[in-house]
Amino acid sequence: MPCFAILAxxxxxxxxxxxxxxxxxxxxxxxxxxxxxxxxxxxLHGVDAPETAQSCGTGSGAQWACGNWVTQEASLRFAxxxxxxxxxxxxxxxxxxxxxxxxxxxxxxxxxxEGLAFAYVEYSKDYLPQEAAARDAGRGIWRGEVEAxxxxxxxxxxxxxxxxxxRTGAGGCAIKGNVSGGxxxxxxxxxxxxxxxxxxxxxxxxxxCNEAEARRAGWRHAGS
Numbered sequence: 001m002p003c004f005a006i007l008a009x010x011x012x013x014x015x016x017x018x019x020x021x022x023x024x025x026x027x028x029x030x031x032x033x034x035x036x037x038x039x040x041x042x043x044l045h046g047v048d049a050p051e052t053a054q055s056c057g058t059g060s061g062a063q064w065a066c067g068n069w070v071t072q073e074a075s076l077r078f079a080x081x082x083x084x085x086x087x088x089x090x091x092x093x094x095x096x097x098x099x100x101x102x103x104x105x106x107x108x109x110x111x112x113x114e115g116l117a118f119a120y121v122e123y124s125k126d127y128l129p130q131e132a133a134a135r136d137a138g139r140g141i142w143r144g145e146v147e148a149x150x151x152x153x154x155x156x157x158x159x160x161x162x163x164x165x166x167r168t169g170a171g172g173c174a175i176k177g178n179v180s181g182g183x184x185x186x187x188x189x190x191x192x193x194x195x196x197x198x199x200x201x202x203x204x205x206x207x208x209c210n211e212a213e214a215r216r217a218g219w220r221h222a223g224s
Contacts, residue, residue: 022085022098027078032070032117035100035107037083043095045088046124047108048149049074049117050141055192057145061185061222063192066141070116073140077110078102115140118148145180147196155196173209177219185222186214193222 025038032049035042049070050056056066085098100107111117112127115134119127135142176187176197186208187194199205208214211221 022087022096022100024084025082027081027083027102029071029075029079032067032074032111033108034095035078035083037085037098037100041095042085042100043091043093043097044108044111045097045099046120046126047111047117048120049111050146050149051152054147054149054152056141056147057193057222059144061180061183061220063222064144066146070141073114073116074111078107083107115142120150122150173207175208175211175214177206177208177214177217178222179203179205184217184219186211186219187222191222 023037023040023042025040028036030036030041031052033044033047035044050067052067052071054067055063058064081102083100083102085096085100087096087098089097091097108117109127109130112119112130113134115137119125119131121128134140174189176194176199178185178187178197178199187197188211199207206217208217208219214221
């Protein structure tokens with residue numbers, strides 16, 4: 001008799017528990033990481049997509065509505081299809097947290113691989129290789145500057161979306177002249193990335209008192 005059968009006979013071993021069953025049915029896309037599956041609200045496990053209201057930067061310093069774009073792309077891929085989910089947890093919003101698949105393909109893995117979402121490493125490192133590959137290839141949100149959704153949410157909660165009262169010098173000049181991969185870019189108070197842009201004068205960054213001064217010095221506006 002095989003060893004496993006002998007142990008099972010004496011009650012010394014037991015089969016591994018089966019994964020928790022989860023929702024199944026037609027998919028409706030709520031946003032980049034939240035679905036309705038067969039009428040049940042599901043938060044995808046291990047991924048975090050840009051929020052619908054979130055903007056990202058292009059390589060040239062302009063802004064684009066990456067959050068809306070991610071939702072649209074997820075809808076094109078999954079809306080109306082049949083998904084089967086495996087429940088992992090219930091979150092604080094009473095949503096089912098689950099891994100879901102369509103046609104045998106893991107939805108979370110697809111989103112991260114195609115540059116539509118981050119690997120949500122606070123909860124799972126399963127999709128880190130896919131994120132690294134998408135980032136290296138410049139796919140989707142990785143085509144330019146993108147803020148991690150969890151940082152974006154934290155900044156919103158802290159009110160960091162409002163212009164911060166940061167000033168330098170006796171004149172109180174408030175325009176931030178930043179140097180980045182997109183070149184010399186200045187940020188005005190009220191611009192999307194103003195509050196999170198820090199100026200390091202030692203690396204050639206500087207403050208300006210007006211836009212004309214910034215343009216004369218060779219900087220361009222973040223939205224241009």
